[in-house]
Amino acid sequence: MDTIQAILNSMLREAISPATAAVAIAAIGLNIHFGFTGLLNIGQSGFMLLGAYGFAISIGHGLPLVVGIILGFAAALVFALVLGAPTLKLRGDYLAIVTISAAEIIRYAGRSALLTDFTGAAQGLQGKTYRDPFTNLSFLGDGSTTLSPFNYADVAGGAIWVRVIGWLLVVACVTGIVLVQRRSSGVGGHGLRVGATVLLGLLLVVLFFFLMPVNYQDTGVSGWWVRLVAWLLVGLSLLVVTLLVRSPWGRLLRGIREDEDAIRSLGKNVFAIKMQALVIGGMFGALGGMLYVLPSSVQPDSMGRSLTFFCYTALLLGGAATIFGPVLGSVIFYAARIMIKGIANAYVPDSIMNGQQTEQFSFIVVGVALMLIVIFRPQGILGDKRELRFNV
Amino acid sequence: MGRGVVGLVLALLLAPVVMLLATPPASAVGTLCLPTPTAACIAGTLRTEKGVLPGVDITVTTPDGKDLTATTGEDGKWNVSVDKEGAYTVKIDESTLPKDLKTSGEVKVQAKFGVTIPALIEIRTASYQSSESKLDELIQSSANGIRLGLLLALASIGLSLIYGTTGLSNFAHAEQVGLGGILGYELINRGGLNLWVGGLLVVIICAFTGWFQDRVMWQPLRRRGLGLTQLMIVTIGLSLALQYTFQYTVGARTVRVVQDNPSVREVGPITMTNQSFIAMAISIVVIAAVGYALLRTRVGRATRAVSDNPALAAASGIDVDKVIRLVWTVAMGLAGLSGLLYALVTNGIKWDSGMQILLLLFAAVTLGGLGTAFGALVGSLIIGLVVELSPVLGMPGDFKYATALLILILLLLVRPQGLLGRPERVG
Numbered sequence: 001m002d003t004i005q006a007i008l009n010s011m012l013r014e015a016i017s018p019a020t021a022a023v024a025i026a027a028i029g030l031n032i033h034f035g036f037t038g039l040l041n042i043g044q045s046g047f048m049l050l051g052a053y054g055f056a057i058s059i060g061h062g063l064p065l066v067v068g069i070i071l072g073f074a075a076a077l078v079f080a081l082v083l084g085a086p087t088l089k090l091r092g093d094y095l096a097i098v099t100i101s102a103a104e105i106i107r108y109a110g111r112s113a114l115l116t117d118f119t120g121a122a123q124g125l126q127g128k129t130y131r132d133p134f135t136n137l138s139f140l141g142d143g144s145t146t147l148s149p150f151n152y153a154d155v156a157g158g159a160i161w162v163r164v165i166g167w168l169l170v171v172a173c174v175t176g177i178v179l180v181q182r183r184s185s186g187v188g189g190h191g192l193r194v195g196a197t198v199l200l201g202l203l204l205v206v207l208f209f210f211l212m213p214v215n216y217q218d219t220g221v222s223g224w225w226v227r228l229v230a231w232l233l234v235g236l237s238l239l240v241v242t243l244l245v246r247s248p249w250g251r252l253l254r255g256i257r258e259d260e261d262a263i264r265s266l267g268k269n270v271f272a273i274k275m276q277a278l279v280i281g282g283m284f285g286a287l288g289g290m291l292y293v294l295p296s297s298v299q300p301d302s303m304g305r306s307l308t309f310f311c312y313t314a315l316l317l318g319g320a321a322t323i324f325g326p327v328l329g330s331v332i333f334y335a336a337r338i339m340i341k342g343i344a345n346a347y348v349p350d351s352i353m354n355g356q357q358t359e360q361f362s363f364i365v366v367g368v369a370l371m372l373i374v375i376f377r378p379q380g381i382l383g384d385k386r387e388l389r390f391n392v
Numbered sequence: 393m394g395r396g397v398v399g400l401v402l403a404l405l406l407a408p409v410v411m412l413l414a415t416p417p418a419s420a421v422g423t424l425c426l427p428t429p430t431a432a433c434i435a436g437t438l439r440t441e442k443g444v445l446p447g448v449d450i451t452v453t454t455p456d457g458k459d460l461t462a463t464t465g466e467d468g469k470w471n472v473s474v475d476k477e478g479a480y481t482v483k484i485d486e487s488t489l490p491k492d493l494k495t496s497g498e499v500k501v502q503a504k505f506g507v508t509i510p511a512l513i514e515i516r517t518a519s520y521q522s523s524e525s526k527l528d529e530l531i532q533s534s535a536n537g538i539r540l541g542l543l544l545a546l547a548s549i550g551l552s553l554i555y556g557t558t559g560l561s562n563f564a565h566a567e568q569v570g571l572g573g574i575l576g577y578e579l580i581n582r583g584g585l586n587l588w589v590g591g592l593l594v595v596i597i598c599a600f601t602g603w604f605q606d607r608v609m610w611q612p613l614r615r616r617g618l619g620l621t622q623l624m625i626v627t628i629g630l631s632l633a634l635q636y637t638f639q640y641t642v643g644a645r646t647v648r649v650v651q652d653n654p655s656v657r658e659v660g661p662i663t664m665t666n667q668s669f670i671a672m673a674i675s676i677v678v679i680a681a682v683g684y685a686l687l688r689t690r691v692g693r694a695t696r697a698v699s700d701n702p703a704l705a706a707a708s709g710i711d712v713d714k715v716i717r718l719v720w721t722v723a724m725g726l727a728g729l730s731g732l733l734y735a736l737v738t739n740g741i742k743w744d745s746g747m748q749i750l751l752l753l754f755a756a757v758t759l760g761g762l763g764t765a766f767g768a769l770v771g772s773l774i775i776g777l778v779v780e781l782s783p784v785l786g787m788p789g790d791f792k793y794a795t796a797l798l799i800l801i802l803l804l805l806v807r808p809q810g811l812l813g814r815p816e817r818v819g
Contacts, residue, residue, distance in 0.1 A: 040621060042563075042628065086804035093561045093762070094804060096624065097754045098797075100563070104751055105794045112790035123507050305747060309632050312625065360640040367633025374625045375613065388622075 005212075007342035012212040014338040015331045018222065021230035022048075022292035023307070023334070027315045027326035028237050029284025034312075035320035035387075036245055037277040038257035040096040043083070044285045045307040046103030049110060049300060050075040051286025052293040057118050059130040065137075068130070069290065076286035079106075080279040088274045103308065110300035124299040127221065134294060138225040140218040147224075148206070151213035166211045173204045222295035230291050234327060237284060242323050244280070253277055254321075306363065313370045319383030328381060337362045425471040425508065433508040434480060434501055435471035437464075440493060440515045444468025449485035454478075474503050482511040489515075526784075528661040533784045534777060535662045539737060540752075541776025542675035546730035547749070548756045548768040549682060550723025556699035556763035557712075557719050558614070560623050564631035566750030567638075568724050572598050572731025573741030574638055576649040587650060591732055598728025599721050606720035611713060631746070638743035646740035649732065654739070671733040678729065679769060682722070686765055695719060699763060748793065752779065755796040759803055761813025770811055775799075 014020060026044055033039040054072035059065065083102055087095040109115065111122045119125065155162045180196045217223035244250050252273050255263040264270050289303070310333065318329025344358040353361060379385040425433035434452060438445040445468050452460040455478035462470040474480065483498040495515045503509055551565045572594055580590035613623060654665035686692035697705040698715045706712045734749070735741035756775040760767025775796050782795040803810070 038621075040624065082801070086801050086808075090804065090808050092621065093624075094758070094808070096561065097758060098801060098804070101751045101754060101797045101800065104747065105797050108790060108793060112788070114788050114790060123504070126504075126506070306632065309628060312628065316625070356643075357640055360636045363636035364633050364640065367629045367631070367636065370629030370632065371626045374622050374629065375618065378622055 003346050007339060007346065008212045009214060010342060011335040011338050012208055013214050015335040016214070016227060016231070017334070018226050018230040018291055018295045020330050020334045021227070021234050022288040022290075023310055023314060024234050024288075024327045024330035025237050025291065026285045026288030026307075027311045027318075027330055028234075028241055029281035029288065030311050030315050031320060031322075031326050032241065032244070032253070032277055032281035032284065035315065035322070035325075036250065036253045036257065037274060037281075038092070039088075039274060039278060039281075040092050041099045041278065041281065042096050042308055042312075043099030043101075043103030044311050045303050045305065046099065046106045047076045047079060047282040047285030048289030048292060048307065049103070049106050049298075049303040050079050051289035052298050052303065053110065053119060054286070055290040056125045056130040056293060056298045059133060060125060065133040068133075072286050072290050073283055076282045077279055080282040081275070084275045084278045088271055088278065100305070100308075104305065107300045107304050110298075119300070120298070122300065124297050124301075125293075127293070127295070127297045131221065131294065134229075135219060135221075135225070138219040140223075140225050140228075142218060144215060144217045144220075145224060146213050146215040148209040148213060151210050153213070163211060166207060170204065170207050170211070173200050173207065176200050177204075226291075226295050230294075233287065233291065237287070238323060238327065245323070249273070249276075309370065310366065313366055313373070316370065316373050316378070316380050319380030321384070321387040322380075322382045325380055325382045332381075333366075337366065340365055425473045427506050427508050429506050431473055431475050432477065432503040432505050433471055433473055434482065434503060434511050435469070435508050436482070436511040436513065438468045438470070438484075438513065438515060445490065445493075445515065447488065449488045451483045451485060453481040453483065455480065471508075477503050477505055479503075482513065484513055484515075529784050530781070531661045532663065533780045535664065537777035537780035538773065539664070539668055539672055539776070540780055541773035542672055542679070543730050543734050543737070544749070544752055544756050544776055545679055545769045545772035546675055546733070547727045548753045548760075548772045549679065549765050550719075550726045551753055552757050552760070552763055552765055552768035553695065553699070553719045554723050555757070556765070557695065557702070557716050558610070559620050560610075560627070561754075561762075563624065563627040563750070564634060565723075565727060566746035566753060567631045567634040568598060568601070568727040569731035569734065569749050569753075570638060570741060570743070570746035571601070571634070572728030573649065573735030573745065574642060574647065574731075574743075575728070576732040576735055577642065577647040577741070580649050581647070581651055591729075594732050595725050595729045598731075599725030601728075602720040602722070602724025603717065605724070606717045610720065611717070614716075631750075635744060635746060642743060644743065646742050647735075648740045649735045654736075665737065668737045671737050674729075674733065678726070682726070683766070683769075691715070691718065751793060752776075752796055755800045758800055759810055761810025764810070764812045767810055767812035 026048055029047070030041065030044050033041040033044075051072040054075035055068045058071045059068040063071075079102070083095070083098055087098050110119045110124075112119075113121050115121065152158050152162050152166060177197055177200045180193050180200070216227070219225045245253065252263060252268060255268075256270055256273060260270055263273075292303070314329035314333040315326050316329070317333055318327065319325030340362045341358045344353055344361055345355060348358075373380065378388045425435060427433045436450075438448055438450075444464075446464055446466050448464045448470075450462045450464065450470050450472075452462065452472045452474070454460065454474065455476060460472050460474070462472045464470040479500055480503050481498055481500050484495055486495065489495065493515055495513060499511055499513050501509050501511045547565065547569050551562060554560060554562050554565075575594045575597055576590065579585050579593055580587055583590065585593065609626075610623075613626070618626075650667075654667050656663060657666050657669065659669075684692075686696060694705070694710045694715050695718070697708070697710055698712050702712050705715075731741065734745070752775050753772075756771035757768050758771070759774060760769065760771030778795050778799060779792050782792045783789045787795055
């Protein structure tokens with residue numbers, strides 16, 4: 001039971017970690033590329049790495065925080081223009097090939113000994129060289145907080161039945177949300193359904209923290225401060241994307257995804273719109289990259305091809321071409337990966353799978369999951385199948 | 393169909409796992425100096441082009457002028473633990489060096505907490521000619537380039553044929569190349585098979601994985617009408633799963649196909665291992681055979697017809713599915729052969745070698761024209777030459793792969809259909 005509780009706790013810690021939020025934002029950007037516009041960008045990690053480098057290098061060289069953020073975005077902007085210019089007039093494969101190659105080249109360049117003074121080569125840049133301006137902004141003060149302060153351990157001494165009831169309530173909440181969402185017509189209007197969903201969702205979050213309390217420093221290197229900012233940025237990104245895709249410009253994106261020639265025949269400049277989508281999605285990638293390195297360090301090798309594939313798995317799991325899909329997908333993806341690792345560590349003997357191999361095993365599962373999702377449920381959890389029949 | 397896919401995935405994952413279950417994972421090399429958050433390590437290996445140097449004294453001068461000393465061990469390795477960050481000077485005590493050695497003497501390094509900083513000091517025997525003539529260097533690099541190009545061509549012809557017949561860009565192709573090398577390690581190095589027998593077996597197994605993949609996954613998915621974009625993402629997932637299956641089985645180290653060191657042969661200004669010459673010969677023969685088959689045999693003509701226009705080919709009585717099955721089989725066999733030869737000539741293969749190769753493969757295929765087999769050959773040779781020649785012509789070694797990408801981007805700007813591709817209106 002303690003093992004299970006430990007695994008559950010680490011799952012929730014992973015689900016709310018800044019890295020999850022960062023990948024969620026990168027996946028939101030990817031959603032603009034892939035989900036809404038139909039651009040197959042397989043180099044999102046390149047955008048993330050460039051954002052991280054722009055941010056970390058400029059702050060490390062004494063520039064203010066704002067300038068660092070702007071330079072991170074600027075690096076992604078240039079990258080998008082360079083990649084988009086030769087490929088966006090061609091069939092989709094070309095963008096895929098060029099982006100995956102370019103992202104790897106960025107990683108090689110970051111690892112290169114020639115640029116050690118800037119990028120720290122393969123060792124990377126340590127967090128303490130660029131983190132302080134951000135940490136100093138914190139108004140949470142020192143000390144540490146457990147969330148939620150009132151949790152299962154306070155009720156009847158943390159007896160098993162308390163937790164069982166808690167999990168039954170979780171199941172009830174999820175069922176409730178699904179039922180409310182499924183009911184397309186009938187009782188209650190649109191507003192009522194949204195209200196009920198939000199209410200149940202909040203209840204679910206509270207229940208999670210009740211069942212799996214987590215403790216962090218308030219400010220610290222990787223404390224509540226960076227988590228708070230990270231998830232606020234996720235919320236902000238969701239708002240921006242919602243406004244974008246509901247605008248006339250967003251309708252153009254979908255139009256390009258469904259039938260590029262039709263949009264062209266309406267007199268729209270398809271190339272320019274695709275380029276705008278590539279740039280904007282890449283900016284989200286850069287933002288994700290900056291957040292990703294904030295609590296840790298800039299390691300070119302940890303932001304390689306696998307990270308792009310994580311973003312894709314998260315996006316497709318949650319549902320491409322939906323607003324909340326990337327976020328839901330990231331949270332479930334990271335929590336599930338920790339669950340696989342935790343279970344493999346706890347219950348599979350070391351002679352079959354040692355600690356290092358559980359890590360690799362979780363990657364293998366990710367790859368297989370990606371294949372199975374695309375084959376059997378291309379719309380993911382939230383998506384609409386009709387939206388994903390396009391071909392690039 | 394669903395069962396087929398799951399079966400394939402299981403089989404792909406289990407095949408190496410079962411075979412390699414006995415393989416212990418790579419363990420970290422024990423070092424005397426472990427960096428901590430408040431201490432840094434400076435370490436290095438003293439070697440000449442002939443071998444390592446044991447028993448040489450090294451002096452490390454701290455930023456505030458103190459001297460620390462270390463002596464190289466039997467393997468020529470030395471290290472020093474320091475408790476301050478900053479600029480250190482590493483110097484060789486030349487009186488402890490064997491005679492007839494020249495050294496640059498000292499090197500400056502920046503110590504950082506929590507990491508091991510390598511200090512490289514150049515030592516050469518007095519007779520060593522470091523300044524080869526530029527021409528010889530060019531010829532040697534061109535030969536290396538052609539060697540790399542031929543190996544790339546083996547894999548990229550398959551990639552191009554798959555693209556031509558099915559429209560699919562197979563992102564897992566490079567992992568199939570890696571599979572060839574790693575199977576070679578398992579069968580020949582660990583299994584103790586003869587190189588030729590083992591090599592043949594590797595190619596057969598790889599070809600079978602191609603047949604099997606098409607049988608249980610790609611063909612059913614085509615029948616189901618899954619879009620090309622979706623198929624491409626499936627190949628991405630497959631590549632991720634395969635890559636980490638390799639790491640699961642052989643760990644993160646470089647593995648070699650044969651245990652003994654290869655012997656070297658000089659032909660004019662070109663110095664290469666015997667294996668490299670044989671590998672080049674095999675590549676040329678195989679490529680010529682594939683070319684002959686494509687141009688002169690019935691099935692080759694059928695393949696080109698499907699590549700041109702699948703619907704028309706089907707209407708004129710060609711069994712398109714059969715052709716595609718054959719293309720997958722041959723392509724994966726060629727990729728496996730390419731990986732095996734690659735591991736032989738570069739003296740080893742790693743779990744993620746595929747990624748570097750993938751980049752070059754795509755550059756080659758696009759350069760030659762997506763879907764054209766002979767374009768892939770031309771593109772591969774060009775990319776191979778570019779990658780190997782760019783360091784000679786002044787490109788820093790770390791960026792030699794970047795040159796391939798640069799060429800790709802420039803080409804897409806001026807001639808998107810590739811060198812041998814037919815222009816079509818795209819976008």
